[in-house]
Amino acid sequence: MTDAPVLEMRHIRKTFPGVVALDDVDFELRRGEVHILLGENGAGKSTLMKILSGAYQKSAGQIIFDDAEVEIKNPKHAQTLGISTIYQEFNLIPHLSVGENIFLGREPARMPGLIDQRAIFQAATRALNDLGLTLDPRRLVKELRVAEQQMVEVAKALSLDARILIMDEPTAALTEHEIGELFTTIRKLKEKGVSIVYISHRMEELFEIGDRVTVLRDGRTVGTYDVRGMSKSELIRLMVNRELTELFPKERVTRGAEVLRVEGLSTKDGLKDISFSLHKGEVLGISGLLGAGRTELARAIFGLDKITSGTIYINGERRRINSPRAAINSGIGFLTEDRKSQGLVLPLSVKENLCLPSVDKFSSWGVMDSGKEERAADGYVKELRIKTPNLNQKVVFLSGGNQQKVVLSKWLCCEAEVFIFDEPTRGVDVGAKTEIYQLMNRLTAAGVAIIMISSEMLEVLGMSDRVLVMRAGSIACEFNDGEATQERILQCALGE
């Protein structure tokens, strides 16, 4: 790694109608470094990277690449310069093979219009081997794991002679093991002299993979620092400009009566003989690797997957839960991992979304009582401080944090006693995370019981009263308060 910068962005300013998104931002990237871009949601990380990748045009400032000033006109232009981006949502075509994806749009041809398949696969194998990967270039992308798809993206960028690689939340959908593999690849890229801009909300990763870090706050640069010598709390302070004495503001609530008991639950979707109980005011953390059956467990309890054997008791009473309706009627609410695709009906309003599972409360003989509905919705909007101009605003126009609150209100409105949170803070910035944790505290204080499925180890440790670790569709370990540590959970999840 040399200290000479490959890229400098100086005094970058970007305005949108009515908003200054970036104001005098400086960013410098050295050859072969992993440069972390850190900041809360809305701090301007994405905007800055969109300018670098040509998706946005800067309003003012200079970009100096290889000692020459450049105007990056569009994403294609950025690619020709050697700047590639790997977005959270991959730009791969599922029904094409790995090789065809890598060379999409620039297929080697023997005659015009006639693709040379063999050349594609040979070149793809070379590109993959280069990264130390042993992926068969003939496999279809849709058959690959998320992590493997990501590697295809990396190989594609590299075959485009990328010298700068922007990775936006690359580990969001990966398991611990896959993250390790990704980091190995990143180190290989560094050796080749590729510079990496790495955007992530996960603090632990930053210390593991990062060389330098630039912190953005409210569209301005706070500073650029060497990762070595920084502490987590110092970085958080720089990001939010307030001391977060505790990342996890967990408040203990005296455990109440049992609300949910699951006995010997099995499903066709891979759950095997699951038993556990849940008490009022308790947060039960569920940990485990991706594919261990955590989401499947939530789906089964919520009546989405067919239960083949086992029983569910609510408040000591045996319930047959065979549909989401039955689960809702039993007092269960499910906050899915993906708000946009599963939690909300985006073209509908705040009010309509909020009242969707409890429409029966607001209607008689199928006719809605709009007054009653509006009063209820208004109550939750005020209570949870949902920022919306009015109740009829379409939820698609709300920010991520406010959308999350609408989903939460949905289940509050149904008077759910058991809340299942699936990855409650994935893709959410530090400030909003704390707010979600505080909402959890308020729920437990009100006697609600929470099942929290999470891949973030610290979150599980910080917020749970008890922790269940799943492995291969079964519960592998249970840790009571204070017994769980990162190592013990991981050992159990891996089955060591």
Place this chain on the structure above:
Amino acid sequence: MRSRGIILRGNFLSHYGRQLGTLSGLLGLVVVLWALTPHFLTVSNLLNVAEQATIIAIVAVGMTFVIITAGIDLSVGSVLAFAGVVMASLLHAGLPLPLALAAGLGTGLLCGVVNGLLITVGRLPPFIATLGMMSVARGSALMFTEGRPISGFPESFRSLATGDVMGIPVPVVIMLVVYAIAHFVLRRTKLGRYTYAIGGNEEAALLSGINVKLYKTMVYGLAGMLSGLAAILLTARLNSAQPIAGMNYELDAIAATVIGGTSLLGGEGTVVGTLIGALIMAVLRNGLNLLGVSSFIQQVVIGSVIIAAVLIDMWLKRRGK
């Protein structure tokens, strides 16, 4: 109450802003035709236009519901023909009028429910299920009548088309009632709310405890039943039930719905828009006839209007963002 005022304003703009645009399109069209031909803006001609619009307009109500759920119903025209001949033959067989009418509606409903079950239980794409039903219903109508129309009905039945209420033709009155009810259902009832929710995000609807299969089946059933109603009015007007009736009505109904601002992607749309859409098509046909434009050119014009309406709508939406 101040907050209520804010609520209503948000409501009005988000729900009817789009319709104001379509409505001004309709009014613009009326003004142009009025300038071009004096015969256009007469009471008798306008009533004529309204009557011409009724059949497609009623079928288009069902289509709007279906399209809001992000579905499509290609069978409405064939179902109309089948329901018409079933009802007509029962009338000829001497069944009392109310029972025959109920049979007409029931036949439509049944076809629609079968569509719904094929889509929800059979998990067929709506396009395929209703494409199949389109052929099955048409074939059934032809088999049932051996390809011949059934004609000549009692005056009591025909008055459904020939009668009037305070000068307004009965079919127009029925159409307006259907629209009023449909508007109420979409805006104010559980069925309406669920229709939008299913089209807007079927998975979120399912996870909110909505019985998606039941409500989707109901929506297709409704579309079928409205085809049955349209069959009754068409048979009464023509004094004849024809197995080849309703050809291409599905396309006209889709066009009216789309011109009216309902998105084929589902989750949004209004019947008010659809009514305006159906009227635009009827006014256009009528005006072009009055101007003596050949029916060949008419098809070109109508097709262009559909494309232009959707292009403008998409353009406005993109600008709105």
